[in-house]
Amino acid sequence: MRDDPSGAALIEAARRALTEEVLPGLAGRPRYVALMVANALGIALREIDQAGAATHARERLLPPGPGSEDERGAALVGAIRAGRHDGDGALHGALTETATVSAGIWKAPLP
Template identity: 45%
Template sequence: MRELPSASDLLAIAREVLLAELLPHLPGDRVLAARMVANAMGIAAREAAQDPGWIAEAHARMAALTGDAAEPLRAFAAAIRAGAFDPGTPRHAEAAALLGDITRARVAVSAPRALGKG
């Protein structure tokens, strides 16, 4: 029902205008600020374009690991601190894989270059 173009599309095209048409005309002491604006727009565009389904899926996997469905993130973090998923424990590999998946999903928005993309 929302009008097109989408938020991510608008942010992406606006960012192009900023970098290609506006940035070259800015005084040197404003270039860093403009680059930060472009960086923020890129992050927001990627977040808007990302399917948020991974969050509910990650919470379910955390709840399955800790048995706490009420506060899955908090319980998962606390269990790691307590050593519940140390190497040699039965669910170590499962916890490590989950951490990799949720971190990759967040890096894909915040710093895709770290994944060799963007």
């Protein structure tokens, strides 16, 4: 039986090799491009790691219902703009949770 690494482990190994072995020897535009690639790999890893939390936050914010997620989101935005959710503590909590999860995925520590 083979012990295959997960996709996330492979991405992390590639990101680490890029930042620890390739980047130190680069300068100028090639270094900039390699840093962009390392950042994209980091985002992908955090997205994989936070997939459950992101799904939970999205479902809490936009519970299943008629229409696509985009349509339900647009309806929610319209309702918020119209003031129909002023003082809605549950919605505030769901928005905060969604923003916190998203920020944790998109913030990129420097290599």
